[in-house]
Amino acid sequence: MSSIKDKKVITIGIVTELTGLSERKIRYYEERGLVFPERTERGTRKYSFSDVELLLEIADKREDGVQTYEIKQDFSNKKKKEDYRDEMLRGQFNAHFNLRK
Amino acid sequence: MSSIKDKKVITIGIVTELTGLSERKIRYYEERGLVFPERTERGTRKYSFSDVELLLEIADKREDGVQTYEIKQDFSNKKKKEDYRDEMLRGQFNAHFNLRK
DNA sequence: CGTGTAAGGAATTCTGACACG
DNA sequence: CGTGTAAGGAATTCTGACACG
Numbered sequence: 575m576s577s578i579k580d581k582k583v584i585t586i587g588i589v590t591e592l593t594g595l596s597e598r599k600i601r602y603y604e605e606r607g608l609v610f611p612e613r614t615e616r617g618t619r620k621y622s623f624s625d626v627e628l629l630l631e632i633a634d635k636r637e638d639g640v641q642t643y644e645i646k647q648d649f650s651n652k653k654k655k656e657d658y659r660d661e662m663l664r665g666q667f668n669a670h671f672n673l674r675k
Numbered sequence: 676m677s678s679i680k681d682k683k684v685i686t687i688g689i690v691t692e693l694t695g696l697s698e699r700k701i702r703y704y705e706e707r708g709l710v711f712p713e714r715t716e717r718g719t720r721k722y723s724f725s726d727v728e729l730l731l732e733i734a735d736k737r738e739d740g741v742q743t744y745e746i747k748q749d750f751s752n753k754k755k756k757e758d759y760r761d762e763m764l765r766g767q768f769n770a771h772f773n774l775r776k
Numbered sequence: 777c778g779t780g781t782a783a784g785g786a787a788t789t790c791t792g793a794c795a796c797g
Numbered sequence: 798c799g800t801g802t803a804a805g806g807a808a809t810t811c812t813g814a815c816a817c818g
Binding site for chain 2: 588
């Protein structure tokens with residue numbers, strides 16, 4: 575589920591080139607809990623390709639007037655749905671193999 | 676044949692973290708024609724994940740005492756072999772479908 | 777040949793804040 | 798709420814060069 579796309583190696587300047595977003599916006603979306611870059615030893619932010627894609631999604635929604643708070647809700651709902659699906663699959667798997675302890 | 680792994684988005688400081696090589700070495704290997712980072716508008720070097728892997732290979736060879744010149748030869752030979760294989764495949768493909776013009 | 781280092785300048789990134797709204 | 802901007806400092810990156818070997 576994780577890969578090279580999740581390695582945090584891109585500095586904010588490059589993210590700026592890749593997304594067209596201002597540093598201000600990128601940092602603000604972090605402040606609002608939408609993106610979670612890692613930091614180098616001295617505090618420089620590092621983003622992954624996945625983060626860049628996420629930022630592009632955020633930019634789209636913002637253009638449609640969606641507030642950061644709502645965007646965050648969307649993400650959390652999406653995650654819940656995925657977790658739910660995973661749970662269902664696990665259940666079926668266990669039922670099939672009689673693994674219920 | 677190209678992908679996310681070939682996108683030049685990693686600055687030299689991060690490459691340093693990823694490879695353990697000094698900036699000096701990394702720049703020198705470029706000078707010797709072993710790696711080819713791109714540049715941002717103002718000249719900052721940008722590397723890809725593939726470049727990082729390549730640098731790791733170079734580091735291994737250097738530890739074995741292989742000179743940069745020889746390493747370059749190796750790479751060029753490897754490339755020739757790959758090109759040769761591609762050529763053969765293309766030939767077979769064309770022969771099979773009678774595509775020779 | 778391969779790599780370290782000091783040098784000086786230019787560009788980057790960071791944080792906290794004021795501004796507008 | 799979301800984003801721009803000026804502010805000041807700290808860290809990054811770049812090039813050309815001297816050094817050793």
